[in-house]
Amino acid sequence: MTLSLAADLLGVYFFAVSGSLMAARREFDIIGSLFLASLVGLGGGVVRDLIINVGVPNSFANPVYLAPVALAALSVYAASTQFLRQTNWLLVADAAGLALFCISGTSRALQHGLHPISAVLLGVTTAVGGGVLRDVVANETPSLFNRHDIYAIPALVGAALTAALWGLGAYNLVTGFVVAASVFVFRIAAHRGG
Amino acid sequence: MTLSLAADLLGVYFFAVSGSLMAARREFDIIGSLFLASLVGLGGGVVRDLIINVGVPNSFANPVYLAPVALAALSVYAASTQFLRQTNWLLVADAAGLALFCISGTSRALQHGLHPISAVLLGVTTAVGGGVLRDVVANETPSLFNRHDIYAIPALVGAALTAALWGLGAYNLVTGFVVAASVFVFRIAAHRGG
Amino acid sequence: MTLSLAADLLGVYFFAVSGSLMAARREFDIIGSLFLASLVGLGGGVVRDLIINVGVPNSFANPVYLAPVALAALSVYAASTQFLRQTNWLLVADAAGLALFCISGTSRALQHGLHPISAVLLGVTTAVGGGVLRDVVANETPSLFNRHDIYAIPALVGAALTAALWGLGAYNLVTGFVVAASVFVFRIAAHRGG
Known part of the structure; x- marks a missing residue:
């Protein structure tokens, strides 16, 4: 639970930063920046929580998500x-x-009893969802569709590893962050090489 | 409840008109116009009702919303x-x-027990959501991101005032419409001056 | 129930194909193609299930939808x-x-007790939703808004027929597929003539 919350809040922070950076690049003002930060930071998690049907999504149930x-x-x-x-x-x-949301999305889905395959799908959706929202609203073609860039595969690998660790009863603070770190390194390396 | 329904239906009407006007500007036909009117008029409220988890969203539970x-x-x-x-x-x-949805979104969230900060966030989301959907689907950059225009601040002020009035037990038909009218005037004045 | 599942899975297949074809046209890679296929194939149904409030949407509750x-x-x-x-x-x-989703969306809404008018609206939303998502994410203007094309009327007619048959107690495997086939022919003929 604590791991889940920490991963979630960190994930929100990084996605929100990416939203604000996109806003800066497009010369939006501070309000546009806040809006894009909220949309990218919270959008994926809201969709995830609506789908796994846990009542009011975390980001609205708990104001700490706005911090x-x-x-x-x-x-x-x-x-x-x-x-x-x-x-x-x-x-x-x-x-x-991407790295943090693919582990938190997958583990949250498993925690609520979804089938492992569905949990992986939801983890990937949550991980790529924020970035797609950001690019669609800012009227750019999502990186996801850039054929010279590897975007979704690290998320897919991370979500599958999370589900496997969960199935083995080995998902915890340490293994969770190892997976997230590997996804992060994989994504950056794939981009550099691409 | 009656105030809430009246504000909601009026808000739906005005957002739907903005959708149809956008459709006219882009030379969509009557069906495209109806679709964009539905999306802008009902979209924000559907998202709001999904998030506060009240079962079937109002606009689908009650066909009067289609009028x-x-x-x-x-x-x-x-x-x-x-x-x-x-x-x-x-x-x-x-x-x-924008003016009507920021009061109805905020008050509906408070009515369902959300934290005031979350209620304000949801009010602003509902208020700007319809317009963002309209602009994204019509493939225009949302007004929200126009740095020479003040768009979200009136909604934020209106949602915060609604939450404050609610906290003081002073939110009713009269004060609600005063807040909505102020938000409307603020938004128009900000645009004129911008 | 079986009719509903069959219509749903077939509808998912055809919408997913349209997503992958759009991905091919835009020269996305296989991952982009899978993502657009998922979004178009599953997006409309997820929105439908969230709105009719049936718990975890079908496509996440039942991994067979990924096939x-x-x-x-x-x-x-x-x-x-x-x-x-x-x-x-x-x-x-x-x-x-479009043809399959307008019958499955409408009948599913009726099955869960929505008012027939709301059920028709939801059927149309589900039927056009996937295509609109596809076009918005691929940064094209949705066909829905092409004034030289008849897009939403076949879906509206199909949803209304489904609701009428349901009301008469005459909605079954045979009549359902007759409606879907008519919607399909109507849509293709309208495009050819347009």
Whole structure:
């Protein structure tokens, strides 16, 4: 439960940062940035919670979920242009969100009794959903569809590993974060190589 | 309850009108107009009701919600081109929908026991959601992201005022419509000045 | 129930094929194709099940729903370019999905006690929803809005016929497929004539 919440809040933070970075790139103002941060940070999780039918989705049941969103929008707003241009932060933040959401989405679905195959599908949906929403609303073609980039496969591998660990009774704080870290490294390496 | 239903139906009407006006601008036919009217008029409320987990969303549980949508599409279809060009009706209809949905979304969330902060977030989501759906489906960049326009702040102020009035036990027909009217005026004034 | 499941799985298959064909047209890779197939094949049904409030949506409760999606992506991937160019398969697949989803969406809503008018609205939403999602995510203007094409009327007629048959107690395997076949023929004929 604590692992789940920590992974969720961290995932929200990184996806929200990717939303705010997209907003900065498109020269949206602070409100547009906050909105895109909320949509990307919370959108995937809301869809996940509606599908697994747990009542009011976490992000609305528990206001603590708004903290990482606000923090993300503020930190991007405060960062210097020079810092923002140092590296492709949008890729880094998106990869971190993807990695965390694929483990939290899959494990949450398993926790609520979904079939492992459905849980993997839901984990992947949650992991790629935020980024697709971000790109569709900002009127860009989702990275998911870029044939020179490997986007969904790391999420699929991460979700499948999570389901396997769960089935073996070996899913915990340590193994969960190892999976997430591997997905992150895989995603970044795949992009660099691509 | 009656205030809530009246605000909801009026909000549906105005958002549906904005959808039909967008359809007219893009030269969609009457069916495209009806569809965009339904999506903009009902979309935000469906998302709101799914999130606060009240069973079948109002607009599907109660067919009366289809009346304002049909009325909206027909009235835009029947209006003369000259009348439609007199002023920026899309802005006016959108501002009215925004104003009404931010009070109805917030109060409905509070009624179902959400935390005030979450209720404000849901009110803003409902208020800006319809317009974002309209612009995304019609393949335009949402007004929300126009840095020369103030779009979400009036909704945020209105939702916060609604939550404050609710907390003070002072939310009723009169105060609700005063808040909605202020949000409407604020939104129009902000646009004029922008 | 069996009719409903069969119509659903066939509808998922045809919509998923239309998603994969769109992916092929836009030169997405196999993962993008699988994703668009899932979104178009499953998206409408997930929204339908969330709205009629039946717990975990079918496509996540029952992994058999993933079979037609995978089959669709693989069959489009395996098809020869020459075969794909023979006719407008995207139109054919979309029309078949539209026809099947308008009967399955309407009957499922009626089965869960929705008002016939709401059931018709939900049937139409489910029938056009997948295609709209497909076009929005692939960054194209939805066919729904093409004024030279008749898209939503066949779905509306099919949903209304389904509701009428249901009301008369005459909705069954035979009449259901007759309605779906008529919707399909109507949609194709309307396009050819358009």
